[in-house]
Amino acid sequence: MNSVYRQRRYCKSLRILKNTKNSKQSNNKKRIQMEMQYIEKLNALNYKYWTIMTRAYLEKEDLMDTIDRKDPASNTIAKERRARFILLCLIEPSFVRELPDNVRSAREIWTHFAFRYRRRRSASCSHTS
Structure with missing residues (x-):
């Protein structure tokens, strides 16, 4: 085989690999979008449902440890x-805009809303008594 032919074959192989990788990434993005569309965004009325569904989704994606911090060694910057990103996508934009500036990590977002809704729930329970 001459070198020009080998080089063309090599370049063609690289293009095929690149296209395959892009195709897999595209399919993965579509899968994630499809799965996330079934989770209703957090709003003033659905905190309990949202936490159940979001926790299940994060567990499926092997990301719940970034919130629970059970195994800090397994947390990477990419996972965080x-x-x-997933949490922010699953929260109504008006709620995202209300997040304090110091709330940055996935764990901080999760605990912010947990505290907010537990406080609201306990206040409503004390008024009904």
Whole structure:
């Protein structure tokens, strides 16, 4: 085989690999979008449902440890960013805008809303008594 032919074959192989990788990434993005569309965004009325569904989704994606911090060694920057992105996508935009500036990590987002809704729930329970 001459070198020009080998080089063309090599370049063609690289293009095929690149296209395969892009195709897999595209399919993965579509799968995630499809799965996340079934989880209703957090609003003033659905906190309990949202936590159940979001926890299940994060567990499926192996990201719940970024929130629970059971195994801090397994948390990577990429996992943290991914978990944070998923949480922010599953919260109504008006709620996202209300997040304090110091709330940055996925765990901080999760605990912020947990505290907010537990406080609201306990206040409503004390008024009904």
